[in-house]
Structures are given as structure tokens and as C-alpha cells.
Amino acid sequence: MPEICLSRDVISVNAATAALAGGGQWPLALSLLAELPGMRIAPDSTSYGSAIHAVEKGMQWPLGLSLLSKMLVQRILPDRISFNSAISASEKGGQWQMALGLLQRMPNLSVTPNEVSYNAAIGACHKADLLQVA
Template sequence: MPEARLMPSQITYSAAIIACGKGGQWQLALSLLSPMHKATVVQNEITYSAAISACGKGSQWQLALNLLSSMHEVTLVMLSEITYNAAISACEKGSQWQLALNLLSRMPEARAVPNEITYNTAISACGKGGQWQLALSLLSLMPEAKVVPDQITYSAAISACEKGGQWQLALNLLSLLPEARVAPDTITYSAAISACEKGGQWQLALNLLSLMPEARVVPNEITYNAAISACGKGGQWQLALTLLSLMPVMKVVPNDVTYSAAISACEKSSHGIWH
């Protein structure tokens, strides 16, 4: 840009840092942040948020939190929900649910208002950490905070229940979606079916799979993998193979996990050799 007699601005730096983050180049993103001082370009909230997000995508949650901390020392830079969302997302990707919740609790002090992205990420962090109770607690706090749960929120909460072996709660959440005027998607159904699979509820898993066309939701390989595994755990090897044969019809390509689940279903029922 200097060769073209163009001076980089806050917008230019932010765009470049965002690009590096999306490309998984967190080192380059950070290297762009420091030269801004020399270029007499003031670092702002968007620049820092982009750098924090880049660190999060690169699984560098410690660096993301260091950047957040350093923002306090920079004058004229405010910590907003965008910044906190980027930092909470970094903690979520790094499986640091305690730190994610700590950041969420600090937002009012910084006069940053949590939004649906904040809660969705925090709920997902709790789910990854096996803290399904905390995930549901956050979901219940959203109306009080005047934040409306969306499709992603419920999917994250159902996934948290699935990881915690709470298939009944997962199905309860799924049943609440019509009342909340939230349309379930493939991720939502897949999480619920996986919860049934973990709970040994193969009939319920198949029932959910059968309800998807009516809800205009298209199953994917994750959905079928969970359903096939559920059938396998329930000793229903014939149903597992039927689901496998239906996948090409539904334009879903089986993967390694699919075949492993189907083979496991046959193996458990002493039908390990099949053609």
C-alpha cells in the first residue's frame, strides 16, 4: 500500500487481521497488531476483537485472554460484547468452560451487554466441559437478560444434555421449540438422536429420524451415524443395515464412522460377516 501511496487505516488493518484469522494464521494476525503503533494507526475494538478471534480459531485461548487483558492498558479502546464474544469463543474452543463463564460474569462490570452469541458460546463451552446443569442454567437466565434463545442456543443446550447422558432433558428441550417459535435444524435433531443413542433409546432415535421430513429438516451423515449406532446398541442390526442402505437414497454419503457403526451393530448381534 505505501508503494501505491496509500496509507493503511484501522479498517485496512482490521480486514487483514480478520482474513488471517479466517485462514488460521493467528501468528500473522498478531504480527499485524503491533506495527499499527509505528504506522500511527490507533488500535480499536474491532482490531483487537479480530485478533482475539484469530487466536481463538488457532486454539490459542491463552493469547486471546492476554490480548483482552492488554486492552485495559490501551486508551480509547472499549471492551464491548464483540470483544467478549471473541474471547469467550476462544475459551470454548479451548475447552475452558470456567474461564468462559468468568468472562460472562465480568461483562456487566465492563458495561458490555451479553447477546445471543455470548450465551450460545458459553452454553456450548459448558456442554464441552460436561457441565450440562450450568448449560441449562444459562438457558434459563436468558429471558431475564432480555436475550431470546435461537436455534443455535437450543442445539447447544441439547448437545450439552447429550454429552451429559441426559436424554430425557434433551428431548424435553426439543419439545419446547414450537412454543419458543424456534425451528429445529439438522444439528438440533442430530444432537437429540445422539442423546437417545447414548441413553440406549433406539426406538426414540428412530422416531426422531422419522419426524425430520415432516419438520422439513434434512438428515446428514452425523444424523444417520447416531441412529445406526443407536440401533447397534439396541441389538437391532437389521435396522442398522436398513438405515445404511437408505443413505444413498437420501443423498447422504456414508463415511468411516457410518460403516464402523454398522459393522459394530452386526458384530454385537453375531452377524459380523455380511455382504
């Protein structure tokens, strides 16, 4: 049987991270992201977006916000998916102020909010019983 050789690049790692997120395996998604420098692979916005999505699914909102901050420190501009996942994580964590702050910050980084962005922020306000704000 021929040996299968898989190449490791940012695309394959991002796909694996997205699969882990979909399977609820946020600790493994985070460890894969952390291993990228050792693999000599530079993470991109998709790498972080998938990891933020994974921790959002795992109800780990502080980790999502930490990853978003780490992106900026590494000069990786967050995309809409990264922001939406962080806003959704904030919503699930009952952090309505954070959700609104992230929504307001998006245009400053040339990211246009969409329906998902607004729905998550509205949901966060609704959960906090701030119907006027929502």
C-alpha cells in the first residue's frame, strides 16, 4: 500500500481547526493554533477565526476575546468571522457591553458588520434584559 504524505500548510491546519470547532473540541483547536509556530506556519485571520469559533462553541468567551486581542498584537487583522465569533461568544457569556464594544470597533478596522454581527449583539442585550438597547 502506498504511503500517503500530507503536507502541512495554513490551509490544511485551518481546515483541521474548523473541523475541531464543529466537533466541539475547542481545547484541541487551541492547541493546534499554538503549535503553528513550531510547524513554521504563520497563522492568518482564518486560523484565529476558527479558533475563536471553537471557544465560542465551548462557551469560553474570555478565550475568544483573548484570541482576538492576540491577533491584533500579531498584526493580523480580524475579519468579519473573527469578530462575529467573538461577539457571539460575548453574547453567550452574558457580556453585552463587550458585544456592543466589538460591534462598534469593527468599522474602525475596516470590517463591515453584517446580520450575524447585529443579531449577536442584539441577543446579548436581550439576554441582559436591555430591550431598549437591543
